[in-house]
Amino acid sequence: MLGISIYPYKEKMAETIAYIDLAAKYGFGRVFTNLLMIDKGEEKQVITVLKTAIQHARKRNMEVILDLNPAVFDQLNISYHDLSFFKEMGATGIRLDSSFDGLVESLITFDLTDLDLEVNISNDTYYLENVLSYQPNKKRIIGCHNFYPQRFTGLDYDYFIKCSEKYKKLGLRTAAFVNSHEASHGPHPYTDGLCTLEFHRDLPITLQAKHFIATGLIDDIIIANAFASEDEIKALSQLLTNQLQFDVVFSEGTTALEKEIVLEHQHFNRGDINSYSIRSTFVKLNYQTSDLPANNTVETVTLGDVTVGNNRFGQYKGELNIVKQEMPNGKGEKNLVAKIKSDELFLIPYVKPWTKFQFREANHDE
Incomplete structure (x- = not known):
């Protein structure tokens, strides 16, 4: 599946809505966004902006994953025993950029909202094994790599393969990010491109995607930065995603x-x-x-x-x-x-x- 990323820029709402429509037009099926690093006092504004965008994506039948961490739960005064807040925003899943203790993750997979739990797979630890030891609902767990705004900090290829193989063998649906050369917006003020693999940073976007497809380890390919051009989105939509x-x-x-x-x-x-x-x-x-x-x-x-x-x-x-x-x-x-x-x-x-x-x-x- 192909996906795009959107970010809570109030002044770019019209552009964000148009971007979602463009991606849906070319068959993209998912949206990545986040609630990380919201300035104190701006929570309501950011959530309102995101909710509008998320619900528009849902009208286009797109999955929407919200990137969170334990600090966000505290900042928004939300209990991990009740994820209805994120469900009401329109999300189909939440991603944990950093982790709880394993038991919490397992409980989240049984939450009545039926939200997917996406875990961070850009690490070579026993995190998922720990989560699995608490008997989660494995059907609700998916995985996604990180992206890296700073040049020369993206994942090394061998490390990417090691992590991806590990999580793939555990049965996870996996995702990773590619970098648009026409986009300039991300979740942070500074970005020198957004990608999972450092090797990909300056490659054409379709070649980045082809490389992921060739590894056979990545199920979903997401454009990390916004707003990719129509030419880039169209070119990605024309790729075979099930084979090289x-x-x-x-x-x-x-x-x-x-x-x-x-x-x-x-x-x-x-x-x-x-x-x-x-x-x-x-x-x-x-x-x-x-x-x-x-x-x-x-x-x-x-x-x-x-x-x-x-x-x-x-x-x-x-x-x-x-x-x-x-x-x-x-x-x-x-x-x-x-x-x-x-x-x-x-x-x-x-x-x-x-x-x-x-x-x-x-x-x-x-």
């Missing part, structure tokens, strides 16, 4: 049939892998009687090249390969039909045995 989808640039002279082989099939890597190429072999079964003449049979193929076996290749005619390392094509049995965009080459190693993947033609302006 490579953007390719076709070679000059690639035929319509070759493009069909690339674009119009569900591809998957063979289980018996090798270090030279990713092999989508089942596609060839559709083209055993087709004419696939030699076309752009370069002497050497390199990383990211997409090839299709031609008439010279016997039983391998029609097989599609993604090249993982340079190798010869001296017999001219493979047609070089396309290249994966250079900024997506780092995604190739995410194609494991039996991994499903697809292609789409890159826009000419990319």
Whole structure:
């Protein structure tokens, strides 16, 4: 699922409402917002602003998660034994940026409001195991990473993987944040982009999302800052979120049939892998009687090249390969039909045995 973030700026209410409508138009299904760091004396104003925005999102059938911590409960004089205040605001869940003691979290999952409990998964602790030891309603628990406004403070990749795998194995629906390069607003006065992974901070927003999709560890991808452009939202909405989808640039002279082989099939890597190429072999079964003449049979193929076996290749005619390392094509049995965009080459190693993947033609302006 895709999501956006909104923040309680009274002077930007009209823009916030329009932003929710835009996201809903493109199929986004959730909203992240927060009640953290409300200045004393401004609680009523902030809550009024948020309630208006949240209820508008609910009219668009979007989930809304409110980010909280134990201090917010104290500041608003709300008991964690009764979450009706947040339910009346329109929220479908609350996120705990910092934790209680485990027992409280388990009790929250049985609250009569039926709100989801979202836990912070940007930590490598035994927090969730502690919560689970108190026998919560596990169906009501979901997880979400943090985002980081300060450059060079986002999560390291290996740490992100370790944390995400841990919580995913415990059965949580997971979420993480990507950074819009058109947005400038977040929950804090200072922000140099908002993202979960530091590596993502300057990448195009769709490439950030593709990376999360490739890991197979993140279910929901949320734009952390507001307000992303319509172009960014539309581009995210056009991604496949259930599998990796490579953007390719076709070679000059690639035929319509070759493009069909690339674009119009569900591809998957063979289980018996090798270090030279990713092999989508089942596609060839559709083209055993087709004419696939030699076309752009370069002497050497390199990383990211997409090839299709031609008439010279016997039983391998029609097989599609993604090249993982340079190798010869001296017999001219493979047609070089396309290249994966250079900024997506780092995604190739995410194609494991039996991994499903697809292609789409890159826009000419990319």
